[in-house]
Amino acid sequence: MNELIRSNKITEMQFSQNPGYILSDNSLFSLTDFKVLKNKEKTGGFIKCSKAMFNGRVSLVYFIGDHKNLSNILLSVDPESFTLILRNLFEVLLEIKAIGFLSYQNVDISTDKIFIDQKTLGVSLIYLPLTSNSVGEEVFLNELRTQLLQIISSTPVLSSDKISKISMYLSNASLTIEELHRKISSECSGGSVRRAGIQPLLNVVSVNSKNTCEFNINKPEFILGRVASKVDAVVPENPAISSAHCKFIFRNGEYFVQDLKSSNGSFLNSKRLVAEELYSVKNGDRLRLANEDFLIRIQGGK
Numbered sequence: 001m002n003e004l005i006r007s008n009k010i011t012e013m014q015f016s017q018n019p020g021y022i023l024s025d026n027s028l029f030s031l032t033d034f035k036v037l038k039n040k041e042k043t044g045g046f047i048k049c050s051k052a053m054f055n056g057r058v059s060l061v062y063f064i065g066d067h068k069n070l071s072n073i074l075l076s077v078d079p080e081s082f083t084l085i086l087r088n089l090f091e092v093l094l095e096i097k098a099i100g101f102l103s104y105q106n107v108d109i110s111t112d113k114i115f116i117d118q119k120t121l122g123v124s125l126i127y128l129p130l131t132s133n134s135v136g137e138e139v140f141l142n143e144l145r146t147q148l149l150q151i152i153s154s155t156p157v158l159s160s161d162k163i164s165k166i167s168m169y170l171s172n173a174s175l176t177i178e179e180l181h182r183k184i185s186s187e188c189s190g191g192s193v194r195r196a197g198i199q200p201l202l203n204v205v206s207v208n209s210k211n212t213c214e215f216n217i218n219k220p221e222f223i224l225g226r227v228a229s230k231v232d233a234v235v236p237e238n239p240a241i242s243s244a245h246c247k248f249i250f251r252n253g254e255y256f257v258q259d260l261k262s263s264n265g266s267f268l269n270s271k272r273l274v275a276e277e278l279y280s281v282k283n284g285d286r287l288r289l290a291n292e293d294f295l296i297r298i299q300g301g302k
Helices: 002-006 031-043 070-076 079-099 137-153 161-171 177-186
Strands: 010-015 018-023 048-054 057-063 114-116 123-127 202-207 214-217 221-225 246-251 254-259 266-268 278-280 286-289 292-298
Touching: 031 048, 031 079, 070 114, 070 246, 079 123, 079 161, 079 177, 137 161, 161 177, 202 246, 214 221, 254 266
Parallel strands: none
Antiparallel strands: 010 018, 018 057, 048 057, 114 123, 202 214, 202 292, 221 246, 246 254, 254 278, 266 286, 286 292
């Protein structure tokens, strides 16, 4: 797919909120693939595709509906959820192989083109009904491995023993799509996933401070700092606090804290936070912003 874009055989476009592609040569369009794709849209696994003409050239528009692309939800999934997403991704790829008429190389595996149903964690892919190109299954799988390993290495919230094992599987170039599917499926814990529901109240209260302050957080993102115009709440009368010091994030039923490149640092239970990385916070945790300490309390005690 990337080679088709680099060679200008197809051009990516955005049609309102929906991704699309324009073919440089109408002969690239495969009516057979298109008919198979339209039939498979009814059973899931593929984003709905519509064919139109744009300045005399075939254009393909994909209607994503309520789906969210993988790039946009990475911070909202935990390791178990991500494992299920990977399993579901490989199940769609196996479906492509089982159909027989479709080709892996016509799947766009960019992270912003892999779509997730947030209720079920089902995966739907963008398939371009094009005449076959020279890219084979091995090349496709290597591109997919590289893409997934980059996602894992660049997403701190996915760090876990389970994901480390999956990284080992993905790094093993001898494993086929079928074998990867079996190994990833074996890491799934019966389909149990934490879902984001009603957001509990997060209470942050200063301790051992001259100026007692307290913050109640009940929105998905909440910034604390010194300058009112840059934050949701101000930590008063403390010049050691940065203008925008830290951010609380609620994702997938769990709270996280993130240091925003503060001058004097943020510390969770005495451990200094790496700037811009996410750290899970629990009821009873101690958070230090520069030289000021806070107690974290979460409604329900989780």
